[in-house]
Amino acid sequence: MxxxxxxxxxxxxxxxxxxxxxxxxxxxxxxxxxxxxxEPYLTYRPLLAAAAAGTLSPRHVLVPLRRVLRTTRLLLxxxxxxxxxxxxxxxxxxxxxxxxxxxxxxxxxxxxxTPAPPPPHALALHSLADALALRSHVLAQLDLASSTRDPAVREAALCFVFLGGGCAGVDALTALRAMAERALTQYPGLHRDDLRWVLAEPGERLLPEAPADAGTYASRALRRGGAEIRLGAAPRTYRPGLLVLDDGDSLATRTLVHTPSAVRxxxxxxxxxxxxxxxxxxxxxxxxxxxxxxxxxxxxxxxxxxxxxxxxxxxxxxxxxxxxxxxxxxxxxxxxxxxxxxxxxxxxxxxxxxEGLYVALGPHDGLARLHGRTLTGRPGALLLRAHHLSRLPTARRKGRVLTEWAFAALFPREPVALGTPGTEPGEPP
Ligand SMILES: Cc1cc2nc3c(=O)[nH]c(=O)nc-3n(C[C@H](O)[C@H](O)[C@H](O)COP(=O)(O)OP(=O)(O)OC[C@H]3O[C@@H](n4cnc5c(N)ncnc54)[C@H](O)[C@@H]3O)c2cc1C
Structure with a gap:
């Protein structure tokens, strides 16, 4: 057979x-x-944003199939x-x-x-290479903003727009925002309030893949952190520096991140x-x-x-x-x-x-929905991590990820750019 x-x-x-x-x-x-x-590996996508934000080593996002599958024949x-x-x-x-x-x-x-291609000049978030490129890009914008005297360049460098309000978009925005805010200690001229975070969702609510109460919680959590949510908004044109939305509104930004839409x-x-x-x-x-x-x-x-x-x-x-x-x-x-x-x-x-739905909303906030019940905040974040640990194949990988999370709670990581947009998935950063 x-x-x-x-x-x-x-x-x-x-x-x-x-x-x-x-x-x-x-x-x-x-x-x-x-x-x-x-590819000879599984890309564990729910952890891509954590790899982008540096709260998890990039290598943990790629699960080598030859190692975890014992008798299955791999045909590349x-x-x-x-x-x-x-x-x-x-x-x-x-x-x-x-x-x-x-x-x-x-x-x-x-x-x-197959994910829809991102608009020209936008960044994607589908692979580990995308995640590392996104991390480098966000940190490069902080460098640019802290070194320019042109207020228009500074404003555009500090505005980060994420397109798509599904798990991927919500997770990516909250993870990258937390990383950028941690990095601000290295930029004395920049303040948290100088950064602008926008989530543009073409549909009517966030997390369309989850029941409405989960979307409402995600909206509240994002707004609490200072993000703007634009519902019913899609990009009309974009070039680095200016994004025009289809309602005619425009945003000065050098960052448009295209995340896959959950609902087709x-x-x-x-x-x-x-x-x-x-x-x-x-x-x-x-x-x-x-x-x-x-x-x-x-x-x-x-x-x-x-x-x-x-x-x-x-x-x-x-x-x-x-x-x-x-x-x-x-x-x-x-x-x-x-x-x-x-x-x-x-x-x-x-x-x-x-089957549950688990969405990270930053390092200490998460949404875990199981058997019709929704857990949020720190309990949600803990359950989410427990869920990922249970799903990741091999005891060795689970142990490494758990150790890394525990260690990072005691000694938070320094935000450092890893890799470049040219980095190939699987290459050591
Ligand atoms: C950035 C991001 C973040 C996400 N975050 C979350 C989250 O927090 N929570 C959550 O629940 N979900 C999340 N998701 C969604 C979740 O990752 C997907 O629902 C899940 O990966 C779907 O699994 P799948 O096996 O159907 O598809 P995939 O995991 O996409 O796998 C499809 C595989 O098929 C391979 N393939 C494609 N075409 C061919 C072909 N012709 N021949 C051979 N192989 C082929 C691909 O290379 C790939 O390996 C996220 C998705 C993304 C992109």
Whole structure:
């Protein structure tokens, strides 16, 4: 039995890990698991902002797949097309431009979603290289503001605009703001009130992937820290120095950070691999799935994570929001169901309400939503860290991250620029 997992992100990696564990527990493994992924590591994205802000070493954000996966065969490359009838995926590897056929008996699709390209000159936050570039950029603006005599340059250097009010945008703004404020001790001419932080969200509220009360809490926490929130705001034009919003308002800024939007709009382009004929797609370009994580009406095909539209029974007609909690929880159930199907046993539905949502709101504030209850402030931040520790693979990595957090609480890190915009992911900064 050949199981092929496409995508080594949250959903794909945790599916492979769970399959390994189940197959080991069952005794003689009768299935071979292969994972196709362009990078040999999982980028643990909920910790990217912490790496950008320097509250966590960048190396902890990248989880080396060859180390954590024991029996799964890693196939480095990109799946470029699928033939569902013959059960073959075509994978382009670094070895050459020709896509090689990879036959399978069961297919797991977890390629995530392709982020919309950032506006020209804007900074992105999707990879570790982006996070390090963002850190260097923010610190460079403090250097610029402290060394110029031109008030217009200073004003633009000290205004930081984040686009996108999902987990990623909220986490990034609060983390970078805390880092910049810590750095101010090194800049006697700059004061906390000189810095301007703006979060622009095209939708009607923050954290669209979470219930409304979570968005309200995030708004309050951001405003308490002095950030401005612009709802219903999207950029019309941007060049370093001037951002014009589509309501005509303009901001003097040299920093526009584009964070991925959590909720996809109808008509959003699907991941190129999902345009394979016969794969059922929702209007927002995700794979239509059953609650058992099978792709609807498509035999031998399963899906989880951001690219899967899995029904959320808590809200009739709705599907699970794209966040790491669901990606992880779905991976677990998917692996169980896939093996249950092979054994002719019944499957079980994914229960969306068991999976939590965790969003950092700065070093000492966090939002943790579990079983319908929301914990905020320091308890929320503690639960969030406990959650990440429980999710990070290998005891050694958990130990290192825990030690680092404990040590940083006693001896806070000095904000220092790490890496440059040219730094490649995985390279030691
Ligand atoms: C900056 C940032 C911060 C975030 N913060 C939070 C947070 O605080 N809390 C939270 O719950 N969620 C957060 N999220 C969302 C969370 O990271 C995603 O919901 C989660 O990663 C989805 O998992 P996934 O496996 O579906 O996709 P991904 O993790 O994106 O993985 C997809 C994988 O598939 C690979 N792939 C793509 N195409 C192909 C192909 N053709 N062939 C082979 N492989 C392919 C990609 O390289 C990638 O490895 C954040 C996201 C970002 C970007």
């Amino acid at each position: 050949r199981i092929l997992v496409i995508g080594g992100g949250h959903a794909g990696t945790y599916t492979a890990l769970r399959l390994e564990r189940l197959l080991r527990a069952a005794g003689a493994p009768r299935a071979e698991v292969r994972l196709v992924t362009p 490359g990109e799946a470029v097309s699928l033939d569902l009838a013959t059960r073959t995926a075509y994978v382009r590897t670094p070895a050459g431009p020709e896509a090689a056929p990879v036959p399978y008996d069961a297919l797991v699709l977890t390629p995530g979603t 709009a109808p008509g959003a382009p699907p991941h190129p691999l999902l345009t394979t004929p016969a794969l059922p797609l929702t209007p927002d370009g995700r794979l239509r799935c059953t609650r058992d994580l099978a792709v609807s009406g498509t035999p031998h095909t399963w899906a989880a994570g951001d690219s899967a539209a899995v029904p959320d029974p808590g809200t009739p007609g709705a599907t699970c929001a794209p966040h790491a909690g669901h990606a992880h929880g779905q991976a677990h159930v998917l692996a169980d169901n896939l093996l249950a199907t092979l054994r002719g046993e019944p499957t079980r539905p994914y229960d969306a309400k068991n």
